[in-house]
Amino acid sequence: MDGEQGGRIGSKPPGLEGSSDTRLLANPLMGDVVSDWSPVHEAAIHGRVLSLRNLISQGWPVNLITADRVSPLHEACLGGHLLCANILLKHGAQVNGVTMDWHTPLFNACVSGSQACVNLLLQHGASPHPESDLASPIHEAARRGHVECVEALAAHGGNIDHNINHMGTPLYLACENQQIACAKKLLESGATVNQGRGLESPLHAAARASSMELAALLMDFGADTQAKNAEGKRPAELVPPESPVMQLFLQREGPPSLLQLCRLRIRGCFGARQHHRIGALLLPEHLKRFLLHL
Structure with missing residues (x-):
């Protein structure tokens, strides 16, 4: 709980055993300190605000990282804990720190779906652009259906058409995972309706999922019903034969040929x-x- 005296966990910050003065470690300008999982990480991931304040006041550095380069800020954002993230940033936490898996605090905030954490990080200089295509914040938000996170990233210059070879565009991922609200937000924000993954368009994904609402939405924004994927198939050819979505394609495409x-x-x-x-x-x-x- 927030009121727990977390500062009692671990008597001294790493490297200062036997020292009577721990204030130097609170300097936000100091470099990364590699540590095992620390009490600071523990307080951050569980949202224990008072414990985190106590630990920082005792000299625990906010930029402690594990062997995988996970910082307390990564953990606070993964848990969606705004107050803890704010405390860490005010004490000099590195906003664009990258883990061994290329996760940034912003990516973790998109995993948790915390719009508040996303906005806080962006206000403190977090880059909306991914450090690596292995961990793109806007793709993760779109895939999970976190509309507010997508909206915040787009408002701060995130590339809504960023195309990653193995994932495609955020719009394609939203359609593939049937995240209708996210697909709509991306389209309203100007996403290219026919850009997906390779030759596979978002409409192909909607057709394969037999999603009437998604298919209609994409067509309303001008999706090309005649586009062919790598197998030479149009979206309508991916619709299950007995699906009512087939009627939608027939209505939009006009009378079918023989x-x-x-x-x-x-x-x-x-x-x-x-x-x-x-x-x-x-x-x-x-x-x-x-x-x-x-």
Whole structure:
């Protein structure tokens, strides 16, 4: 609890055993100090404000990092503890510190979904741009559906169209994870509606998920229903055959051609394993080849 006397955990800060003066370690200009998990980390991750104040007053440095370069500020933001994060920043915590996994305090705040922590960090100079594509704050917020975090990052210059090879754009991730509110916020903030992951568009992701609301939203913002992915398939071709989403595509695309009707019928009859099933039919080879090209 916040009122716990956390300063009693661990009698001295690391490196000052036997010293009568611990004030030097409170200097915010000092470099990183590598430590095991410390009482400062413990207080930060659990949001124990009074314990954290006591530890800092006793001389515990705010920039203690573990072997994985995790700081108390990382932990406060991961827990979404605004008061602890504010105390650490006021005492000189490094706002853009990076862990071995490329996590920044801002990334951790997006994991927790704490808009308050995100705004606090940005006000103290946190970069909205990722240190590495392995840990992008705006992608993490979009994937988890943290709309307010996405909004804050976009307002502070975060690249809403940042395309990462293995993840795609924030909009694609939001659609892939069916985070409708995040997708809407990104589109309203100017995200490019047809930019996804490689040739796979956000509409492809919505179609595969059979999400009526997402598909309609993307189409309202101008999504290309004829875009083809790496397998040469349009979004409508990824919709499960009996899904009501298919009606939406038919309405938006207009009356289907005979070839499109044949394709839909073949998919309905043979499903995802159509090549294997058609190949087993007792049909002339030229007819099999025709069916396989639908």
